[in-house]
Amino acid sequence: MKAERGIFITFEGIDGSGKSTQARRLAEALRDAGHEVVLTREPGGSEGAEQIRSLVLEGDPDRWSPETEILLFTAARRDHLEKRIWPALEEGKIVISDRFADSTRMYQGLSRGDLREQVDGLHAMMIGTEPDVTFVIDMDPGVGLARAKGRQGTEERFEDFGEGLQRQMRQGFLDLATEHPERFLVIDGARAMDEVAADVLRLALERLSEAGARQPVEVQ
Template sequence: MTKDTHSGLFLTFEGIDGSGKSTQARRLAEHLRNLGHDVVLTREPGGSPGAEEIRRLVLEGDPDRWSAETEILLFTAARRDHLERTILPALSAGKVVICDRFADSTRMYQGLSRGDLRALVDQLHQLMIGREPDLTMLIDMDPDVGLSRAKARQGTEERFEDFGPELQHKMRAGFLSLAQDFPDRFRILDGGQERDAITAELVQITLQALYQAPV
């Protein structure tokens, strides 16, 4: 039996900086489109005009530009706009939504990295978002390798990479712990594999979810 085409599928990618999740999200979207699926590829923070404006505020500038509490409010505001304007309309139209990061990143980067604020993140999420992904792909990667990859990009959105390797190690452990908290929706993939091998695994997991076969 196939999945109800009117409900869509909400799939997110998570992982530390430099894990390759953004590349794999694009590759999965391309593969699904080639198979005839209607796919919306989006990202957080961002994914809608208002959320993209907030993205520039939180990802650029000095590492100490915002407090963790302020970041939580900014990310939640961006996510609400993204949800209203991009994610929910696409799901209502029966599309596959692939999002590069979602609330799990806020649970990690703001909820754990700069104080014990996880409860605050979850409270705001329940109040203002109220939606979890159907499936979350966690690309697991050695933190030192990931940070080296991320810094090699030499982009302008390096505020969190500038916190250094200690944050990346803490985030990896946090994401793995989070996967245990939500075992029904998390799938952990080895980011150290060859790129094509990771993509093939992602496609298999996603197609099983689309057609409601056991994963």
């Protein structure tokens, strides 16, 4: 059986902050260093959660109420945990997720309504898992939104709420980092991509070392 529980790392930030790129680059760097890594995303990451992803990220901004969004995101997250995150952690792997519950705390719990209590209640009841480390890639909201809109994809429902939402989100993530300094690491995303990636890797390796993370070994 596996001797070590894995490490759960998440990336958070406003739309267009570069967190998806940094999550991918960290996964590549850790694999190169010999770690077993699962790279995933939210909403999504499992078959059922990916189906819900299209429901919440596409269409008119007013397609769902904040309350309905909370239920949809929680359902997607539960399936993601059951099918992918929990099994990988039990196998001793490092799981890196582009977004997790902190995004729901911000997008639905803060800016789409004063619903943080409901978000936290559902999280405690149905999820009950927090990351070991959360990187917040911090970015000016105007710059981030321009980047996000420049992708010209179909998943732009939250970008369509405008810069005001992004400003609330940025401050909300920074407030969460102050509230939970033991888990959050805030990274200045307004720099060259390689600089940001180097900082993320250095800090991730420090946290993995502190946690005693290593390749899981077989116990006879």
